[in-house]
Amino acid sequence: MMSAHEVSDSVMFPDLYEAGIAELQRGLDKGQFTSVDLVKAYSARIEQVNLKGAALHAVIEINPQALTQAVVLDAERKAKGSRGPLHGIPLLLKDNIATLHKEGLNTTAGSYALLGSEVAGDAPVAAKLREAGAIFLGKTNMSEWANFRGKVPNGFSGRGGQTLSPYYPNGDASGSSSGSGVAMAIGLAAASLGSETDGSIVSPSSKNNIVGIKPTIGLVSRTRVIPISSTQDTVGPMCRSVADAALLLRFIAGKDDDDVVTREQPEVPDYTKALDKNALKGKRLGVPRRLIRDGNPVQGEFDKALDVLRSLGADIVDPAEFPSTEELKVSRHESLVLTVEFKVGVNKHIEGLRKRPQNINNLADIIRFNNEHKDKELPEPYWTDQSQFYTSEASKEDEKYYEAVKKGYQLGRTDGIDATLKKFALDAIVLPSNDSTSYYFFRGG
Incomplete structure (x- = not known):
């Protein structure tokens, strides 16, 4: 968008690409x-x-x-x-x-x-x-x-x-x-x-x-x-x-x-x-190095960003590893939890609608709808899959699910973020964005 976009002869805007x-x-x-x-x-x-x-x-x-x-x-x-x-x-x-x-x-x-x-x-x-x-x-x-x-x-x-x-x-x-x-x-x-x-x-x-x-x-x-x-x-x-x-x-x-x-x-x-440019002075920021994937394409820029944080007064603790690092890398607990909770949540959402589309009452109906309307929902060649829907529809809130929730909290929170913050006396943990989500998903509060 041009930096002075005109809607009329008398209206001049700031650059709407950048305007806050x-x-x-x-x-x-x-x-x-x-x-x-x-x-x-x-x-x-x-x-x-x-x-x-x-x-x-x-x-x-x-x-x-x-x-x-x-x-x-x-x-x-x-x-x-x-x-x-x-x-x-x-x-x-x-x-x-x-x-x-x-x-x-x-x-x-x-x-x-x-x-x-x-x-x-x-x-x-x-x-x-x-x-x-x-x-x-x-x-x-x-x-x-x-x-x-x-x-x-x-x-x-x-x-x-x-x-x-x-x-x-x-x-x-x-x-x-x-x-x-x-x-x-x-x-x-x-x-x-x-x-x-x-x-x-x-x-x-x-x-x-x-x-x-x-x-x-x-x-x-x-x-x-x-x-x-x-x-x-x-x-x-x-x-x-x-x-x-x-x-x-x-x-x-x-x-x-x-x-x-x-x-x-x-x-x-x-x-x-x-929003204070001096807010990082004296703060301790930890880097869980073993959670950064080998060959991460942004690792060089991430390290430069750490230098910027240092220049702003932060104390960078590098490395500051999670006690649960190795187990987090191989854990499948998140997948099970999401699979079960998706079915429960979607069914609850549909139940709470004031008006539902015809014959859509639960996840099973959505699967059927997609199969009946493949031209809209499952077009070839790349968009045909709904395997997660089938897996979720077959899932149950059983003992394995509850154990997965419990284990997720332990790995991500108790033995993950909380343990690391305490062990290294950190104010925060810093990772590249593309390595910062999957490993500690159960922060929770």
Whole structure:
């Protein structure tokens, strides 16, 4: 997008590739442009590159009410002043995060099987952003069912097609929050939300050169977010800067009576107050070297980043190994836990819908739907697999499952992160993004 994109002769924007939320909010407060102008500008950009031009397939659906909401919020700003830093700011949400059905947006996890379903209301994370005055510009494409259908390329969904990298022709944008990552990389909204079970925020954020935060489980509600795992799922911000990610986290964090894991959290801080360039002075950061894969292509850059952290005053403890390292590398406990919890969670989500698509009542029905609609859901040659669906459908919450949950907590938390933080007196642990998710998945709180 040009650095001074003009919607009309009198409207000049900052560079919407790079503009942060605070910069946009200042422009709105000064009357340099309106939220209507922002919605039009971002929508025009989506029109240019989403299905046309580069055809990156980052956005699965546009909110038909976005412009109307912008008009209302502009009028409110003029009459009463701003609600705060998100007033009138256009955001994108991943297509597994529920939004009001009457608004006109679907919530489908990228699947035709849920097209036309009616959610009971906003996901709490969406409701908080809406209350803060944010505008939901649309939903982003994603790896269908959050990459848990089977062996299918990252970023593909039946409804949204194949999301592609904005940096390399036909490149892998990673998943499952692929659309949110690409949308941020090319300025399709001011900020976005993704979700992660194991890498689905961190990996596409890394691949698309943006900032993603996977919050600790229990910090952010998962209610009315189409799930994989009650043990591991979380929603988090995906933005172009640390400042924007901290701002979104401030608004979406908090207790939710319908999500039991959020009930015991302490009072949520204002994360933006931690944006201090001197904050690393005297902090001890540990590097679990044996968790970094041999031949990791970014290891050289990672080591340079450690030098930057040192220059900012951090004390780098290298190595600072996990006691559970070797067992983590070969553990299959996560696979069993996710397989079981996916079936339970998806069936519960469908049960909680206000209106279900015809003959879709559970995971078994989704499998049947896909087989009956192969042209849409299982097209040749790369997108035909739903082996994980079959495995999950056959799974049970038995003793092996409960033992896997227990073992996962032990390896990832008790003998993993917590043990390492304590042993080396660390403030934090640092790893390359592409090695930072799979090994310690049961942090949990």
